[in-house]
Amino acid sequence: xxxxxxxxxxxxxxxxxxxxxxxxxxxxxxxxxxxxxxxxxxxxxxxxxxxxxxxxxxxxxxxxxxxxxxxxxxxxxxxxxxxxxxxxxxxxxxxxxxxxxxxxxxxxxxxxxxxxxxxxxxxxxxxxxxxxxxxxxxxxxxxxxxxxxxxxxxxxxxxxxxxxxxxxxxxxxxxxxxxxxxxxxxxxxxxxxxxxxxxxxxxxxxxxxxxxxxxxxxxxxxxxxxxxxxxxxxxxxxxxxxxxxxxxxxxxxxxxxxxxxxxxxxxxxxxxxxxxxxxxxxxxxxxxxxxxxxxxxxxxxxxxxxxxxxxxxxxxxxxxxxxxxxxxxxxxxxxxxxxxxxxxxxxxxxxxxxxxxxxxxxxxxxxxxxxxxxxxxxxxxxxxxxxxxxxxxxxxxxxxxxxxxxxxxxxxxxxxxxxxxxxxxxxxxxxxxxxx
Numbered sequence: 001x002x003x004x005x006x007x008x009x010x011x012x013x014x015x016x017x018x019x020x021x022x023x024x025x026x027x028x029x030x031x032x033x034x035x036x037x038x039x040x041x042x043x044x045x046x047x048x049x050x051x052x053x054x055x056x057x058x059x060x061x062x063x064x065x066x067x068x069x070x071x072x073x074x075x076x077x078x079x080x081x082x083x084x085x086x087x088x089x090x091x092x093x094x095x096x097x098x099x100x101x102x103x104x105x106x107x108x109x110x111x112x113x114x115x116x117x118x119x120x121x122x123x124x125x126x127x128x129x130x131x132x133x134x135x136x137x138x139x140x141x142x143x144x145x146x147x148x149x150x151x152x153x154x155x156x157x158x159x160x161x162x163x164x165x166x167x168x169x170x171x172x173x174x175x176x177x178x179x180x181x182x183x184x185x186x187x188x189x190x191x192x193x194x195x196x197x198x199x200x201x202x203x204x205x206x207x208x209x210x211x212x213x214x215x216x217x218x219x220x221x222x223x224x225x226x227x228x229x230x231x232x233x234x235x236x237x238x239x240x241x242x243x244x245x246x247x248x249x250x251x252x253x254x255x256x257x258x259x260x261x262x263x264x265x266x267x268x269x270x271x272x273x274x275x276x277x278x279x280x281x282x283x284x285x286x287x288x289x290x291x292x293x294x295x296x297x298x299x300x301x302x303x304x305x306x307x308x309x310x311x312x313x314x315x316x317x318x319x320x321x322x323x324x325x326x327x328x329x330x331x332x333x334x335x336x337x338x339x340x341x342x343x344x345x346x347x348x349x350x351x352x353x354x355x356x357x358x359x360x361x362x363x364x365x366x367x368x369x370x371x372x373x374x375x376x377x378x379x380x381x382x383x384x385x386x387x388x389x390x391x392x393x394x395x396x397x398x399x400x401x402x403x404x405x406x407x408x409x410x411x412x413x414x415x416x417x418x419x420x421x422x423x424x425x426x427x428x429x430x431x432x433x434x435x436x
Contacts, residue, residue, distance in 0.1 A: 024342035029292030038402040067250035072114030074257040077271035081123035083224035097199030097206030100145040107149030108188040111156035122149030125392035138205035139406040148409035151377040156184030173246040175431040293345030295332040336374025
């Protein structure tokens with residue numbers, strides 16, 4: 001069959017499968033099995049595809065995925081959010097919008113500990129949402145700060161999304177983690193600046209709290225930062241100093257989070273059962289998607305579909321930056337309908353050869369992709385964090401209220417992507433400095 005016709009048939013089949021509601025893993029894996037059988041004329045192609053998928057799934061680095069997910073699920077039960085929020089209340093309550101700013105900061109801290117977005121969203125949704133609403137904070141500021149702050153979990157290292165991207169592209173996980181650090185802190189800072197400026201000009205949106213605390217009370221509250229700081233140092237410090245690989249650091253992080261739960265006296269049978277069951281569920285889902293995606297990538301590579309797409313893009317008489325911008329737009333549009341892992345699994349085998357041939361850095365592109373997926377977490381109609389928020393908020397808050405609240409934060413994230421495209425060193429400086 002002609003490669004052009006084959007390409008059209010494969011991608012049309014994929015779109016039909018996804019449109020029917022079939023999970024991404026079965027859509028990609030099923031298409032891979034069917035086309036490998038017909039392209040190679042028998043079971044030999046299916047066997048070859050299965051061997052490739054099995055070989056990739058036995059990679060040592062993939063062990064980091066369940067470990068970081070376990071770390072996040074254990075931390076969700078630790079009670080750290082309560083003590084961190086008390087510190088924020090004492091230090092920032094008197095600032096206009098201070099509680100919302102503090103919520104974003106705590107979300108960033110949880111992002112540096114957990115590697116997934118749901119932990120911060122759930123934790124701060126349960127703790128800070130009622131506290132801010134009770135103190136007459138604007139509904140939009142409250143919902144937006146929690147939803148957007150929670151999405152930082154996939155950008156600030158450690159990040160499960162970056163691990164999966166690194167496995168698919170054979171890129172250094174350590175470099176991806178280092179590349180996401182400055183953009184993650186920068187984006188959290190942009191959220192905080194937006195909240196402060198808006199509350200400065202519209203004080204009714206985030207009124208300051210009249211209660212005053214002594215310097216002694218404020219300093220005592222800082223003890224809540226000790227355990228998170230130690231865990232972050234244990235995970236990221238060992239990676240950047242070369243003492244441990246990302247996989248080994250993930251195991252240290254899971255152990256460290258368990259010790260925190262023991263210290264916080266939250267290590268109950270119910271909490272541990274919930275953490276391990278959720279870890280098993282999420283890990284199984286992610287790895288099943290990866291199996292389907294790797295099989296799909298093998299088929300389009302051997303059938304030279306990816307070569308055809310790459311040659312078409314490289315043959316276009318347009319600036320390479322326009323092609324890059326077009327890819328970001330594709331990611332953004334897909335974010336309305338698919339989860340970030342599914343988007344990555346579908347687009348990575350197609351886009352990475354193009355990016356490499358255009359001379360762009362794959363670490364930099366990975367961070368751009370991750371920021372774009374942050375937007376996917378908070379853009380309707382299927383933003384993951386938005387559904388988490390709906391499950392937490394009072395019944396009088398509707399999905400339309402949640403959708404409205406995240407609009408300014410989505411704009412800020414889009415602006416951040418633009419800055420990272422214009423100034424690639426915001427991403428690449430730290431990886432080059434630490435890891436060469």
